[in-house]
Amino acid sequence: MSLSPQKKERLSAFLGELPVAAAVKLFAAVEADRAGGGEGLPHDDILNDLRAALKARGGAPPNRPPDAKRTFFTPFEDYFVSIRTGKKRKAQIARTSLDPIWRIMMTDQAMTETALAAAALDDAYAAGRETKQLISAMFLAAEAGLGRLCGHAAKSTSTREALIAELGDEAAMQDLEEIHSLMEGVDMLRALRSIVPSHSPSLTEEQYYQLRQLFLSAHEQSAQLGEYMLLALKGRLESPWRALGVYYHLARSADEKLAAAREAISALPESLFEDLEGMARVLERSGSAPLHAQTVLARLSYFADFADGLANHAAKAGDNVFLNRIEACRDIAGEAHERFSELALATMRAVMPVRVTRGSARLSPPRPDFSKPLNAEMIDDARRASMLIAAAPENARRLGAEAGAVRALVEDACNQARTYANDLVAEIRAAEGAERDAAKRLLTHVLTVVAPLLKSDEIGLIRDRAAAAAVTA
Numbered sequence: 001m002s003l004s005p006q007k008k009e010r011l012s013a014f015l016g017e018l019p020v021a022a023a024v025k026l027f028a029a030v031e032a033d034r035a036g037g038g039e040g041l042p043h044d045d046i047l048n049d050l051r052a053a054l055k056a057r058g059g060a061p062p063n064r065p066p067d068a069k070r071t072f073f074t075p076f077e078d079y080f081v082s083i084r085t086g087k088k089r090k091a092q093i094a095r096t097s098l099d100p101i102w103r104i105m106m107t108d109q110a111m112t113e114t115a116l117a118a119a120a121l122d123d124a125y126a127a128g129r130e131t132k133q134l135i136s137a138m139f140l141a142a143e144a145g146l147g148r149l150c151g152h153a154a155k156s157t158s159t160r161e162a163l164i165a166e167l168g169d170e171a172a173m174q175d176l177e178e179i180h181s182l183m184e185g186v187d188m189l190r191a192l193r194s195i196v197p198s199h200s201p202s203l204t205e206e207q208y209y210q211l212r213q214l215f216l217s218a219h220e221q222s223a224q225l226g227e228y229m230l231l232a233l234k235g236r237l238e239s240p241w242r243a244l245g246v247y248y249h250l251a252r253s254a255d256e257k258l259a260a261a262r263e264a265i266s267a268l269p270e271s272l273f274e275d276l277e278g279m280a281r282v283l284e285r286s287g288s289a290p291l292h293a294q295t296v297l298a299r300l301s302y303f304a305d306f307a308d309g310l311a312n313h314a315a316k317a318g319d320n321v322f323l324n325r326i327e328a329c330r331d332i333a334g335e336a337h338e339r340f341s342e343l344a345l346a347t348m349r350a351v352m353p354v355r356v357t358r359g360s361a362r363l364s365p366p367r368p369d370f371s372k373p374l375n376a377e378m379i380d381d382a383r384r385a386s387m388l389i390a391a392a393p394e395n396a397r398r399l400g401a402e403a404g405a406v407r408a409l410v411e412d413a414c415n416q417a418r419t420y421a422n423d424l425v426a427e428i429r430a431a432e433g434a435e436r437d438a439a440k441r442l443l444t445h446v447l448t449v450v451a452p453l454l455k456s457d458e459i460g461l462i463r464d465r466a467a468a469a470a471v472t473a
Contacts, residue, residue, distance in 0.1 A: 012049045012295065026050060031064070044096050048082035066125050068118035069102050071135055072142060075189040076179055078235030079228075085282060088171040090178075091231035091271065097175040100167045104176070110152065111145035114138065139186060146180035153177075185225045188218050192232055201238040208249055212258070215250065219261045227267040234271065241309030244272055248317045272310060273325055279303045280332040287339035291347055293384035296340050297391060303333050304398040327400065334401030341392045341409050347385035348413060351378055351449055352420045368424050370435070370442040382449040389413045390452040410453070417450035421462050429469035440470060 027050045034043040064070065073080075076093060084094045106115045117138035124131045153160040153173075164173045182189070195210045196203070203211070219226030230247070234240040247268045250258055258265070283299060307326050314322040351374055354366035389410055396406045424443040431439050443466055447459050 012045075044099070048095055052082050066131075068121040068125075068138060071121065072102070072105075072118070072138065073098055075186045075193070076182060078189075078193075078232040079178075079182075080235070084171065086278065088174045089271075089274065090267075091228060091234075093175045093178060094171065097167065097172040100172060101176050101179065104149070104163070104166060105142065105145065108145075108149060110148040111142075113141040114145040117141045139183070143180075143183040146176070146183065150177055150180050181224070182228060184221070185218060185228060188214060188221075188225070188229060189232065192229060192236065196233065196236050198236065199238045200236070202242070203246070208246075211246065212250065212253070212255070215265075216257050216261070219264055223261070223264045226261060226264040230265065230268040231271055233268070234275075239305070239309055240275065241272060241306055241313070243268055244310055244313040248313065248319075252317070269322065273322070276303070276306055276310060276326065276329050279306065280329040280336075283333050283336040287336045287343075291340065291343040291381075291385065293340075293344055293347070293381065293388040297384075297388055300333070300337060300340075300395050300399075303329075304395070307333075308398070330400045334396065334399040337392070337395055337399055337401060338405060341389060341406055344385035344388040344392075345409060345413050348382050348389065348449060349416065351382040351445060352416070365423075368420060368427055368439070368442065370424070370427065370438040373438070373441070374445055379445050379449060383451075386413070386417075386449055386452045414453050417446070417453055418458070421446055421450070422465075425462065425466045425469050428466055429472050436470065440466065 027047065030041060030043055030046050030050070033041060034047075079091050079093045080095050080098075081092045082095055084092060084096075105111045106118065117134065121131060121134040121138050124134050149163070153163055160173070163176075164170055167173050167176065191214055192211075195207055195214065200207075215226055215229050218229040230243070230250075233243040233246055237243055247265060250265050251262065253259075279299065280303065283296075283303060286296065286299070307330055311323060311326050314326065353369040353372070355369040355371075392406045392410055393403060396403045421443060424439055424446065427439045428436055428443065443462075447462065451459060
């Protein structure tokens with residue numbers, strides 16, 4: 001089941017607001033439905049969003065019983081990304097590629113031995129038997145099978161096109177090829193997972209030493225494997241930008257072996273800056289699309305965290321070149337933020353309709369139009385837009401953007417909200433019957449929308465005045 005981009009954003013926004021306990025329960029239920037062959041849900045979209053939400057809040061998906069598929073993909077999971085925008089990038093494997101890749105591994109003739117080994121492993125898991133040798137057998141069979149599969153695809157255009165069609169797209173095919181290229185480093189990837197526990201906030205001197213030795217071993221085997229060892233840290237550490245500290249530790253070492261591996265080491269900061277620049281460009285492009293305020297807030301916050309994290313490491317190292325690159329990205333994001341703030345103000349105004357005046361009435365101030373009810377989606381969009389406006393000064397500060405224009409926009413939004421609400425109180429006082437009820441409903445919606453902008457005491461006073469106006473004869 002597939003969703004439109006707009007529905008995906010709304011689903012992501014909803015799932016992102018779930019409490020951790022509810023998110024964990026939903027994760028388990030959706031995963032069980034997918035395992036049972038359910039077809040009525042967008043399983044991958046839901047699980048990816050829940051996984052990201054749980055990670056952001058320090059939670060974790062529920063423990064799941066081991067199986068062959070999970071065992072195979074575990075060494076590579078630090079490269080998995082829930083959302084891929086643009087072209088396929090090195091060391092970024094889309095989670096959406098995993099199911100079709102596994103399906104091919106279990107059904108293609110070139111992978112017959114892998115399928116048999118996986119079935120034997122699943123049987124052992126179910127029976128509670130020893131699995132170490134079976135796991136080794138599955139990985140050996142998979143490395144050979146993927147080698148045959150990728151070899152056939154390299155020699156035959158029709159074979160490659162058939163695989164791409166089965167996988168879904170060219171990027172998924174490249175994911176499969178990347179997993180094959182990583183098979184030679186599975187043992188080292190397992191060692192990395194042992195040295196650096198998942199979501200580690202920092203590293204000890206002993207961990208740095210072990211990482212240095214592991215990197216040199218990987219680089220000695222191949223420069224590409226050395227790069228992949230370091231790129232895995234982006235997904236291994238608590239936050240991707242913390243990996244920049246590892247780069248400085250290695251790049252500024254006096255060790256001659258590390259000096260000889262400088263090109264491979266430099267792949268890590270370049271990948272981090274590609275991440276930051278990519279996020280800035282996504283923000284830039286989003287400024288010309290319909291506003292989805294919650295998504296924008298999340299993207300702005302994560303971009304600012306990422307930029308701050310990189311800047312802190314670069315500043316400690318006195319790396320002005322990297323600091324300048326970070327500032328250039330902030331400039332792009334800052335300009336996009338100004339556009340988002342303008343769109344948010346327009347979205348807020350959409351739930352404050354005014355009457356079209358004619359003749360001499362055009363000289364009078366516009367009056368609220370409560371003749372048509374607002375739909376729930378408009379109200380929700382406007383409320384989130386108000387939250388974006390309220391957060392605009394702090395976001396501008398974090399992005400290093402000019403705060404004057406943003407402060408003026410926030411002040412304008414507050415004044416418009418205040419004026420419209422007070423005008424509605426006057427309409428409630430003047431109206432009768434159904435019209436009064438409609439004006440009261442609109443005021444309730446408007447006050448809900450502008451709550452992030454006006455002080456609670458002011459909103460309470462407006463409500464009291466509206467209640468008094470509603471009983472006026």
